Amino acid sequence: MDGKWGFGVVALATSLTAASLLGGVSCTVLLDHSSQQCQQDSDCHDFGHHPYCDPKTKVCVASGLCPKDCIFGTPTKPTDFLNQCSPCTLATDPTLPEGQVGECLSYGGGTMPDAGLTNPPPGTVQTVPAGSPPSTLCKNVAPPGGQVLYMTGSSNFPPLLEKLAPAISANAPGLTPVFKTTTSCAGVRSAYLDPANPTKYFPDHVIHDPASATATDGYAQYYDPTIGKLANCMLGPSGATVDVGESEIFPETCGITKDPVNVAETPGPILAILFVAPYKTLQRAISSEAAREVFGEGGLDPWTEPKLFYVRGAGTATLQMVARQIGVPPTKFWGIDQGTADAMAKNLVGQLDPAASNESIGILGADFYDRNRGGLKALAFQATDQLCAYTPDSNSNSVTLPRDKINVRDGHYPIWGSMHFFTVETDSQVSDAARTFVSLFGSPMIPMDMLDAFIDSGFVPDCAMMVDRDGELPGALMSRPPVYGCGCHFDSHVNPAPNFVPPTCVPCSDAMPCADTTKACHYGFCESQSL
Numbered sequence: 001m002d003g004k005w006g007f008g009v010v011a012l013a014t015s016l017t018a019a020s021l022l023g024g025v026s027c028t029v030l031l032d033h034s035s036q037q038c039q040q041d042s043d044c045h046d047f048g049h050h051p052y053c054d055p056k057t058k059v060c061v062a063s064g065l066c067p068k069d070c071i072f073g074t075p076t077k078p079t080d081f082l083n084q085c086s087p088c089t090l091a092t093d094p095t096l097p098e099g100q101v102g103e104c105l106s107y108g109g110g111t112m113p114d115a116g117l118t119n120p121p122p123g124t125v126q127t128v129p130a131g132s133p134p135s136t137l138c139k140n141v142a143p144p145g146g147q148v149l150y151m152t153g154s155s156n157f158p159p160l161l162e163k164l165a166p167a168i169s170a171n172a173p174g175l176t177p178v179f180k181t182t183t184s185c186a187g188v189r190s191a192y193l194d195p196a197n198p199t200k201y202f203p204d205h206v207i208h209d210p211a212s213a214t215a216t217d218g219y220a221q222y223y224d225p226t227i228g229k230l231a232n233c234m235l236g237p238s239g240a241t242v243d244v245g246e247s248e249i250f251p252e253t254c255g256i257t258k259d260p261v262n263v264a265e266t267p268g269p270i271l272a273i274l275f276v277a278p279y280k281t282l283q284r285a286i287s288s289e290a291a292r293e294v295f296g297e298g299g300l301d302p303w304t305e306p307k308l309f310y311v312r313g314a315g316t317a318t319l320q321m322v323a324r325q326i327g328v329p330p331t332k333f334w335g336i337d338q339g340t341a342d343a344m345a346k347n348l349v350g351q352l353d354p355a356a357s358n359e360s361i362g363i364l365g366a367d368f369y370d371r372n373r374g375g376l377k378a379l380a381f382q383a384t385d386q387l388c389a390y391t392p393d394s395n396s397n398s399v400t401l402p403r404d405k406i407n408v409r410d411g412h413y414p415i416w417g418s419m420h421f422f423t424v425e426t427d428s429q430v431s432d433a434a435r436t437f438v439s440l441f442g443s444p445m446i447p448m449d450m451l452d453a454f455i456d457s458g459f460v461p462d463c464a465m466m467v468d469r470d471g472e473l474p475g476a477l478m479s480r481p482p483v484y485g486c487g488c489h490f491d492s493h494v495n496p497a498p499n500f501v502p503p504t505c506v507p508c509s510d511a512m513p514c515a516d517t518t519k520a521c522h523y524g525f526c527e528s529q530s531l
Contacts, residue, residue: 050085067387078476081411081467082386105380105389107287114289117296120306120334125313126347127216127339133209134219138178138233138240141222146174149433150220152207153179153187153246154317155340156271156365157419158221160457162230165223167449172436178233178240180207180220181340183315185254190245191263191422192256208239216339243434245422248317248365250472253324262426266438268419269459272366272392272408273321275379278348278357285380285389286361288326294361295335296328303361308351309335310344310362317417322363324473325383325415341368349375366392366405367458373399383414392416402494405460409487411467411477418462444483448523451486455493463522464490484520485527492525501525 037060038044038053044060050072051060063085065072070085142148151157161179168175182204189202210217219232220240248271251258258265275286283302286294293300295309303309312319314330318341323330338344345368351360361379369376378396380389390407391397407413421441423434440450446461454461464487468480488505501507506526508514514526522529 069387075411075477075479078478079385081477082383082414083388084410084412086412105285106387107285107290107382107389115293115297117328117332118298119332120298123337125216125337125339126343128218128343129214129216130210130218131213133213134232134234136231136233138220138222138235141178141224141233142176143174146176147431147433147436149175149177149243149431149437150207150240151177151179151187151244151246152182152190152204152242154184154248155181155342156248156317156367157181157246158230159367159371160269160453160459161221162223163453163457164450166225167447167453168437168440169225170449171440171447175433175436176222177244177437178220178222178235179246180235181218182207183313184247184249184317184320185315187245187247188249188251188254188256188420188422190242191424192251192259193262195257204245205242206239207235207242209235218340243423243431244437247420247422248417249320250420251422253320253472254315262424264423264425264438266421266423266442267462268421268441269454269461270408270416270418270465271317271459272405272413272416273318274364274366274369274392274396274415275322275381276348276362276364276369276376277360277379278351279375279377280352280354280357281360281377282358283361283377283379285382287382287389288384291322291381292326292328295322295326295333298334302358305356305359306334307336308356308360309333310338310348310360311335312341312344312363313337313339318363318365321415321417321473338362341365344368345372345376348372365458366408369396370403370458373397381413381415388412402491403458404491404494405464408460409465409467409490414477415473416460417473419459445522448489451489451523452493455490461486461490463487481528484522484529486523488525488527489523 036058038058041052044051044053047060050063050065052063054061064087065085071080071083072085075081075084139148158179158181161177165177168177186204189204192202194200194202207220209219220235221230222233224231275291277283290300294303298306311333319330319333323333338347341364344362344364348360348362349372351357369378378391380391382389390412392405392408392413393403394406395401408416421438423438440446451461463482463484465482466479467477469475469477488502491502491505506514507524508521508526509524514521516526519526520529
């Protein structure tokens with residue numbers, strides 16, 4: 001949804017009468033010019049739209065909160081998070097109907113009856129051949145005396161690894177991750193015994209090189225500090241045993257029964273999944289019901305051509321999360337499997353025909369979307385029983401404005417999941433390299449350079465979230481203050497203005513501790529703390 005939103009409904013609920021909070025909202029207008037109209041906010045209730053009592057004039061004033069029937073105050077049930085009040089858009093959006101300020105962007109097709117699901121035709125996977133083998137051996141990429149950490153999982157991890165690798169080197173000297181892209185479910189299986197043969201691990205426990213230059217599974221990658229980016233390496237004839245499996249979904253979503261005794265699971269940052277289209281599209285929003293018709297039935301105007309539905313494989317977190325949100329089985333999606341998130345982004349960006357662009361739609365992680373904003377448009381998503389459609393950021397279709405992920409962080413945007421790292425906890429399979437790696441993520445207060453790598457890669461660190469979900473989508477949202485909050489650091493980091501801090505954030509340091517004893521100094525700001 002376009003326009004800059006606030007920093008969470010909780011702050012609004014506790015400080016609504018403060019003129020400084022709402023002074024920047026353009027729709028703050030007097031509702032009645034009567035003298036001494038009110039003494040407190042409750043006196044203004046009959047005017048609707050959550051007006052407040054101006055403490056100086058004692059006149060009811062429009063709050064500037066949207067949408068009209070939004071939930072004001074602390075959410076008490078799951079749908080309250082989806083419909084929380086937020087500040088209205090600061091400026092009229094020229095693409096909206098005349099006279100409408102962008103207070104509620106919604107899917108224009110309305111609510112339609114469920115037409116059921118139709119089996120798609122046999123799928124097609126768009127793949128890229130592996131190419132010529134690299135000359136570098138993966139086992140030799142660590143510095144002298146260092147360790148190689150073998151990992152596998154989703155195609156959303158390599159871009160994060162590219163940002164994260166310098167921080168890993170700084171906080172765990174000598175540790176060099178080598179990552180083989182497979183799927184989130186393969187990342188889960190890599191740490192688990194196969195129920196069909198309980199004495200053996202799943203085949204995903206060992207990663208291999210592509211069988212030939214024409215194979216389409218790709219080579220393992222590592223961060224090469226000499227060139228400042230990821231490079232390919234060879235695993236060798238025997239492959240390599242996985243130290244850490246990576247996934248953005250839970251084991252149960254992949255059909256694996258969780259085993260907390262033999263497999264350790266360490267949470268990582270949060271990733272939102274978006275509905276996206278080429279930038280030339282005229283579409284701006286999609287509802288859960290409309291998405292179900294498109295991907296589960298084979299089309300809905302204007303998305304009527306399945307060859308222009310860009311999807312991912314059934315084992316990917318991208319498709320699994322969308323599938324669970326819209327109620328379409330992962331194996332029943334209409335569309336063309338793009339193979340990887342990178343291929344998905346490139347193929348959508350490359351769709352330049354205006355007519356085809358308007359019919360094209362895909363699903364993509366926020367990390368790859370953020371890297372391709374100049375060529376893609378995020379469609380605002382309207383969940384069932386939600387009043388408005390939202391994108392992850394307060395302005396997800398701006399190339400320059402802050403990538404604040406505020407609608408993910410406060411619960412307005414529901415399609416997201418946490419990254420998970422899986423390590424074997426029994427027999428000789430556990431490695432020192434794996435323990436070192438997961439320890440970097442397991443602490444409530446992670447190193448700041450790692451925190452910034454998460455943010456710069458399009459992820460949301462757990463410490464910046466104001467909501468949590470008990471399990472996989474479509475699990476209900478709940479309020480949950482982080483153990484060590486970092487929301488103020490997140491907001492100050494993503495805002496392009498120099499020296500910007502949100503108005504509710506108070507800077508601090510060892511020499512200048514927090515005056516509010518309910519808060520502690522985290523990453524340079526007085527933040528909430530739940531111990």
